[in-house]
Each structure stands twice: as structure tokens, then as C-alpha cells.
Amino acid sequence: MTPILQIRDLQVSYYTDLGRATALNKVNLDLNSGEKLGLVGESGSGKSTMALAMMRMIKPPGRIEGGSVTVGGVDLMQLSDEEMRMSRLSRIAYIPQGAMNSLNPVMRIGAQMIDAVRAHVPDMSKEEMTERCMQSLESVDLKRNVFSMYAHELSGGMKQRVCIAIGILLKPQVIIADEPTSALDVVTQRQVMETIDRVQKEIGTAVILIGHDMGLMAQFVDKVAVMYAGRLTEVSTVRDMFTNPMHPYAQALIKSLPNLSNKGVFQGIPGLAPSLLRIPSGCAFHPRCEKAMDICKTDVPAVERYDGDRLVACHLYAERA
Amino acid sequence: MKLRLILRRVAFLIMVVWAASTITFFIPRMSDRNPIRERFAELARTGGFSASDLEVIVASYNKKFGLDKPLWEQYVDYIGSVARLDLGVSLNRFPKTVMEIIYESLPWTIVLLFVSAILSFVIGNLLGAVAAWPKSPAWMRSVATPFIMFMGVPPVLLAIFLLFFLAFRLKLFPLGQAYSTGIAPDWSLSFVMNVAWHQVLPAVSMILGSVGGWVLSMRGMGVTIQGEDYVNFAEHKGLSGRTIFRDYYLRNALLPQVTGFALALGSLITSGAVVESLYALPGLGQKLSQAIQANDFLVIYGIVLFITMSVATLMVLVEFLYPLLDPRIKQD
Amino acid sequence: MTTATTIAPPIQPSRWKLLAGYLRRNKSLAIGLGIIFFLVLFTLHGFFAVDEARAYPLKAKPKQPPGILDFSSPEWPGKLPMGSDFFGRDMHAAMVKGMWQTALIGVIAGALGTFIGVVLGFTSAYFGGLFDTIVKGICQILTPIPVFMIQIIIAASLDKRDVTIFTMAGIVVMLAWMGPTLVIRSQVLSMKERQFVSVAKLSGVGNGGVIFGEILPNLLPFIAAAFVSQVFNGVFSSFYLAIVGLGPLREPLLGNIIWAAQSQGAFFNGWWWWPIWPASAMVLILSALALINMGLDELANPRIRRTE
């Protein structure tokens, strides 16, 4: 089966006053239809850049410097601006982080949904569009009357649901959810995540969940990809990741999680995440890595495949590759 | 809830008018000088009016500023007559009342003011919005710059320059007056065209002088709005640039500008008053500066009060309009 | 989740270099300061080059176009580089004097208005309560009243012979403090809710320390912007008062000169230079102030800063 999403050698840099910051460094990633992938990393690791790059929404001073993002056989990077515009929402949809302010305060929810449909299917009748939007609202557990309401009349969780309803309007093949619950309370967070889970199963789309909450990943995704300083360090199934992480950074990340069975023993990762302006030589993690070897300081480890399906970029396992 | 809002706004309007009339009542009496008495002395010396007129004027003056009564009583009378829109009589054009002078000149002012206010609002905000929008072509963005340059130039100075170069030197436009001398006012097309022709330069100087302010504030607002999450999300939704510009960006950026509109009218009236007298247009402004020249105090106070009340009323009206534009306001 | 925010620039360039770089980016500030610099030079040069007394009537041969030699001048062959007016003022001297007076009015009005605004804004926002309610209420009620109209009343109630440039400044200030008061008040209101104020209180800092040590420094760009816009308003309003004939009539204020030229029909009589010099000077002054204000706005409100 060919993956629905194939990312090859994707590279993005920001050109700041202080120099060039490479936020994504030749990233490769595959995702199958119906699969849920979690993309985790510390702030500044490049995970949000990845989402924006997939949507081709990198704005100056950022620049996509190469690579391809293929969704359902179409390389988004080769499309014209107009074709890319039409692909947003219909091929690849984005559920934003700041749902609190992601809806236009002066337009009714319905109007904001209809203009999304109209932008892609201009010749659909008004009644059909309305019906499509109403159904979409219902599928995220919102009442039909939300259609004629304004954003300020909705709670945070409801606004995030509206964003999800907009995201699934055109049944895209890939949905990117960028920390969709970071502004919500735990109870609401669970409701929203369960909603995403359900609609994902209904339309069989692939989902990339971006976040830094490993707990949320454990609850929600099938596969976890760990980013560090603009590179992927490990991609594993969620079970492998939590029971037997391979990359030392992934190991440290798992160890830093508090849960019910390890009271008092969870520990943080020493040191600080590097600035993208000054990424350490070799493996970017080596200054914080307990198992660092000499080679780690000089050579960037290649991403290798282990145990059939795991991708890890670490010199520790070089002989096993 | 809604009724309470209306009542609050109306109460506010009354407060403003009351404050304005109180200021116009007390300020003249705070100076130890009595300008009106001086004026009478002057007029009597030069024999400007007949003795019977003088009696009537003095009566009107006494009624308005009745110095014989205690201060609070004068004040109550004054507020009462302001409430009845009785602003007294003109010294120079007796027996014309101040209100009559206002009524005959008001249409000219309204035309000039509204044309220039609305045009500068529309042009300025569109230019400002385009200038802040990152996707607009470079040439469109640079159009805004010359208008910003004009921002520091008071309309009256523009009026002087335009009058000198376009009317006096190049003789492209008339040198002032409301319409050509020798034609009688009527509603014929040719007369209306003639009036419009005479209004071009004053209107252009007022528009040029105030567009820049709108460009600048809109540009600032636009930069804020385009960073908003909902504009970003609109792009993620794959909307066309035009839809995003119009429904997501412009509409939201315009909201605060609307509140500024009434305030801008206040400063435009100021400029208009001077521009009118420069171009000898028979509007309120000309009447005001004539009254200043002639020390016609009741006319000065009357026109000032009238303009103040109008601006305050317009502001409150705009506030009423605002909930129609911004659904968030209705709640509180 | 933005990138590249974490680490300091490796080398800190010198202050002057930073300032030059900033001015290059903030063009409106640079141009505005440039114009002001030029006008200051003109005035300073004028103080040495011309006799101030020649800015008053009957000191030069009247109605002379710019550049004409004036043989009536005491210091022969006293040129009239900018011409003279109907009343026999040397326009060059009048411009030097007039600009100086205009600047004086602007700065006095600006400083006073800003000072009142800062004091009222700070006290009412920081301490709140009834005082705040009253200050806010007065500002709100006075805001819709066109300030110029009230200034006309004030000016018209004064004896014109008594009007000096200081009374002009006074008239302007009387109704110009609401703007800065409201701006500073809203800034202080948002500032005092910021957590660094709470931390300062936890660190044992009292009210005075919070106001002067914590909040005030952060408001400096706003205060500077308020000052510049107050100067602008001062110049602008006094100019308008003068141009309708409510200025100190003897003085060669720029507005007064234009008013006089206008009432003598300068254009119709061909004395174009008479109103054009003061009008141009006014344009330069006001544009420079507007540009500086724009530049400071950018400084105070980083969201307007644009990447070019």
C-alpha cells in the first residue's frame, strides 16, 4: 500500500537578523491512510514549522528550500499557488492551535463554513452547502443552531469543535491538528480529542497530531515521531515508543513523564534545547546525551530502519542497521 | 438590556451638550473684560445701529447673559434657552437671530463636510488596508505613501497652495465663492454643476489633508488584524485572497475606524471652517470667522455651541450604529 | 512554537551603530528628525544673520519680492532674500522669529499637556476608585467637543491686545490634556496587571517604586509619542487660532502672517511670497512632527513594525 502522505527531504529555513535558522532539516516521513501520527518535540524543535510547510504556509522570513510533500500522489510543492489554495482543506486540512481566536468574530459560524465550501466547490447550491455544513456540525456533536451563532457565543471547546467541523468539510486525505487542545481544560480536551478520533474513523483520513504532551499521544495516536532541532530522531509505534524507546532523547522524554506508577521518580532532561541558529555539530542532541560518543560530535547520524518498522537516527545502533 | 444601553448613550449625549454649553457660558465671564459692552461702545461711537435696535439687542443680550440676575439664575436661563435652541441675536445683522444665520449657511457646510469626510474615509481606509496587506502588489502599496506625507499638512495650507497654483496661476478652478457671480441660485443642472465646480478645490484640500490620517491608522490596524488567528485560519481553509481580504481582514480592521469617524468629523469641521472662509464659501465656517472679525459674540458662541452639539450627536449616532457592525457589542 | 527565539546575539553592536541601523529601518523617524534639524539650523543661523526687529512692520521697504535689494535697510546693501510684506516686515526675519515663536508655543503646550496627562493618567489608573471614575468621565465627556471651538471661545473672550504667545500656549493646553491622559491611563491600566508588577510588590517595592521604577520606564516611548503629538496639536491649534485672527496680532507668528496676507488679498495682488513662506514653514514643521510621531508609534507598538 502506498502511503497517503509522503514527505521527502523537506527543508525549511528562517532568515533572521541573527542568521539562518534551519527549522526543518531534510525530513522524511510516510503516513498511511487512516493512521494517526503524533509529532512531538520541545518548543523550537520544528514541529509547527513542519505543519506549516505541509500546508505551504511558511511566510517570510521563512522559506521552503526543497523537498516534496506528496498527498495522494500529488506533490504539493509542484502545484501552482492557485492549485495549492484549492488543495488546502480538500486534500490536506489544518486544525489550528488557537481555536479561541481562529473564528472571525463578526461573521456567523455558518457563513464561515459556507465560504470554505464555496471556495472549493463553487457551483454547489446554497441549500446543499448549508446541509453539508449542518451535517459537519452534527458530526462533531454540535447542534444545528450553532450554524447561525457567532464565535463569542460559544465556549472554547465548542469553538475548537467548529474548527474540526470546518476541517472535515471536504473530507481531506490528511488532517494536521496543531496542538488543538493546548488552550483547553483537561475535561474539554478529552471531549475534543475523542471527537477528532471519531470523525477520523468515520472519514478514514490520516491525522498528524502535533504537540508536546506525551500523555495525549499515548491516548490518541498509533505512531509517534520525535523531532529534535529540526530533525526526526525516532519514529515508532506508540507501544514501542512507550515500552522500548531507542533514541536516547526519546528515552529521556519518556522518563520525564509523570504517571501513576512512578511517583516521585520522574526526571527531566538535563540542559536546554539548542537554538536553531546554533545547532550543535554532529548529532544535535549530543551535548545533553548520556551515551554520547566521539562520533556523535562530528557525524550527523542517518535515519536507519530497525525491527522492520522503526526509524531511528542514532550512532548507538549503527552496527545493527 | 438594550433599552438601558440606549438610555445610557442618550444620557451621555445630554452630558456632552450640557458640558459644552456650560463652558460657553462660563468662559466669557471668567475674563474680567466685558467684550460685549466694549462692542456696544464701539458700535455706538461709529453709529452702527439705531437706538431702537440697541434696546432690543441689549434686551436679548441681557436675557442671554443677564448681568442683573444672580449667576446661578443666569445659568439656568442660559441652559433653558440653549435647550430651546434659542441662541440669541446677531449684533451685526440685527434682527437676524443666530439660529437663522446657522440655518442659511448650514447646507453649504453639510455638503462640503460630508462629501470630504466620506470620501477621505473611504479612500484612506482602502489605501491603508491595501498598504498593510502583504499580498498586495508593490505599486498599490506605494500609492499610500504620498497621502501619508500629506498628513502633517493642515487642509487650510493645502487650500492656500491649491488656490495659488491651480486657481490663481493656472486658472483651472475658480478663485472661491460658492457659485459664479451673476447667476441666480436655482435647481437647474447648470447651477448645480457650477456649485460643484466651485466646491472642488475646497473639498480636495480637505480630503488630501485628512486621507493620510486614515491611511496611517488603517495600516496600523491592518497589521494587527493580519496577524490574527482567524485570518491565518481563513488561509488554511483555502479561501481566495479576495474573500480573505474583504470578509476576514478589511471588515475587522474597519470596526475601530468607524468609531473614529465621528471624532474625525470634529476636526474636519475645524479645518472646514477656515477653508470655507478662505474660499469665501457661505458656510458656517465663514460665518464664524466673519463673526470673529466683527466681534459678533453671540454668533461666535452660538455657532460654536451648534457645531459642538452636532458633533456630539453624530458621535452618539455612530455608537448606535456600532452594534450592527460588531455582533460582540450587543451582549454588554 | 516559533523558532529561533532562544539565544542572544553573539556580539552586541555599539549603541551608535544600533541607533543608525534603527533609523535606517524607521525611515519616518529619520526623515522627521532630519527636517527638524534643518529648521533648527535655519533658525539658529537666522538669529545671527538677521536683526529680529526687522520682523515687525515698517522696518523694511514693503511689498518687495524675494531677492530684491532693499536700500532702506540700515546695513547696506541689506538684501531681502525672502521679500517683504505689505506692512514692511522683512520676511526672512519674520520667518526666523515666527518659527521660533511657533516652536515655543508648541513645546510649552506639549510639555504642559503631556505633564498633566502623565500625572492624571498615572494617578487615576494606578489608584483607581472615585478619582479614576471622575477623570475618565470628564475626559469622555470632553472628547466629543471639538477642542478648537472651545479654544475660539477662550481666545475671543480675551482682549487681543493682551494676547501673547504664552497665553496662546495656555489656551491650547487648557483642552489638550485629555488625549495624553486617556492614552497613559489605558497603558498604566494594562501595565499594572502585568505580572512583573506583582513580582515587584512581592519583592517589597512600594507604590512609588512600582510607578517610577517598574511602570514608568516602560511607558517612555508612549510618553515621548504623547509629547510629540501634543507639540503637534499645540502648533496646529495655535496656527488655526492665528489664521482666523485670534492670535497675538503684533507678533510675526506663522499663522498671523498668513491671516494678514489673506486679509490683504496677497494672491490677487501678486504678493505670492507673502503667504507662501509661512505656509511652507508650517508644512515642514507639522510634517516633521507627524513623521516623528509615526516613527515613535512604531517604537512603542512593535506590531506595526514591518519587515521589509
Place this chain on the structure above:
Amino acid sequence: MANLLEFRNVTKTYTRGFFSEAGTTALADFSMVLKEEDPTILTVAGESGSGKTTLAMLLLGFIDPTQGQILYKGEDIRNLRGDARMTFRREVQAVFQDPFAVFNPFYTVDHLLTVPIEKFKLAKSKAEARSKMDEALSAVGLRPEDILGRFPHQLSGGQRQRINVARALLLKPKVLVADEPVSMVDASLRANILESLRGLHRDHGVSIVYITHDLTTAYHVANSIVVLYKGGVMEAGDIDSVIQKPEHPYTQLLIDSIPWPDLDRRWGTDGLSVKESELSDKGGNGCRFAPRCPYAKDECLTASPPLHRVKETQVASCILHQQHPVLPSANLTDVLPV
């Protein structure tokens, strides 16, 4: 010996404007005692709007209670003057949520440390002050030369929050309010910062009031917990009992909603269904949680349940437990172990 800090039936009501008669109760009839000889770590947990931040503001003396009293060493903190007030200021400190907002952007980060040293006269000389700062920064894993002289925007979020902890360390308060200290910090750094706080408690006997919505970290650092919902105490007790076996439906919901990083405890295996928080309560006198409670009965809507002592060290405000004895709300501390 007098209690170090005591909340005595504290209620805080916010009114909106002069005319509106109905206010919102941010905290209702809350009592608690912190003892000087038994330093503890107490978690105050709840969602936004639960009143937990109001509690912090009250404790720090930034706002005054509408009813009730807050006492510091037996003295109402509203009446503290002069030296007593400065002592209170120094001994009751806070670490806030947003590690950027606490820095005054006008100054370098040194300001955060030098001001309290100067105001509380913690050092006799510049050199002593500097060595104290170095010591505190090093203790939280920062190198002073990397930090001092920098502006806050030149540092990372993790560095900034550690400076805040260093500040608390420098002052060695008696009570530290930690208001969501790690919610804006990367997960990998949370453990480090919480460990520093715990060190403060362990090594210097500081009582910590840990305010959070994150029960996972609370579970790891605290001894006892108070769960707030809309200003009222829903459940309280020792942390293990409450987290492992919550008795109040709200606490159950809260704990079940936590995304535990545990593959054996995934959502959807507990059959839990929750109602959207869109339902507004009618402002009645009933249980605050009744509108969202899956077990709500008619009587829940009419009377607010008292605290029922379900265990020696656990109370729940729910009629499901009315067979258990009632604990007067003023004695809440009885069930909070140290």
C-alpha cells in the same frame, strides 16, 4: 504557636459594575491552615474558573476577601503595617505561570534578583549580593555568566522559569505559592523545575501551595490536595487517596480526563461520558457541579452538600456520600496530611 497562615471562612465575590447586583463567587467559604512547624506541599487543583488563581491572589494579599479573614501569624494581613508587612512580603512568595510576563522588559533579568535583595536588605555589600545571586542560580542549574546581564527575551522559557525558582530560593520564604509553574514550560524541563521546588520544601522547610490543573504533576509533588470547582471545595484529602480513588464525580471526571502516558489506561475503556460545559447553571443554591454531573438528583439542585468525611484523610462534597459524617468547612485542614 500561632498558625503560619490561615484562611478563615474566606469568600471572594466579584461584582460587575456599579449597577449589576449579581456577582460571581470566585471562592466560597474556604478555610485552610498552614503550620510553621509542619511545612507541607498542598495542591489546589481545578479548571479555569475554579477559583484557584483567586486563592493565590488572596494569599499573596493582592486582593482582599469579601468575607472572612486571612491571617498571617495570627494577624489579619489587611492590618499588617511597617516591618510586619515587609516580613509578610518576604516570607510569602510566589512563582508564576508565565515565565516571560514576570520580567520587566525594560530591565535585564538581574532586576528580578537585585530588587528583593535590596528591598529586604539580604546582602551587606554588592559582592555579597552577587555571590548570593550566583549561588541561587547555580542551585537551579543555571550558569550565572549565561544569565546575568541578559534581557528576558534573550533567554529561553526554561531558563526564565528557573530564574524565578532561583528568586524563590534566594528569599527562602515560609510560604511559596506556585501558580501553574510548569504549564508553559517544555515537558522535558518540568521535572527539573518541580524538583527544585520540592528541594525548597525538603531542605528549607518551605510550605508550597501548588496551584495547577495538571493532576499528574500534582500527584508527584504534593502531600495533599484540594479540588475546587467554581469556587467551592469538591473534594480534599491526601493526594494518594484522592488521585487513586476519587469519591466525588467531578474529581472522577477530572482524573479520567487526564491523558495519562500509560498505554494500559487509555480513554474509551472506562465508558465515561461527560456533558459539555456549555450548560450554565441557573445560579441556584444547589451543588455547583450538578448541571454536569451524571449522577445528579433533584435534591442536588436545591441544596449544596456539605463535606462528608469519607475517610480519615478524605472529604467529598457530594450527597452520594451522605452516610459519612459531616466535616465543618472550617476544619478542612483536618483531612490534609502534611
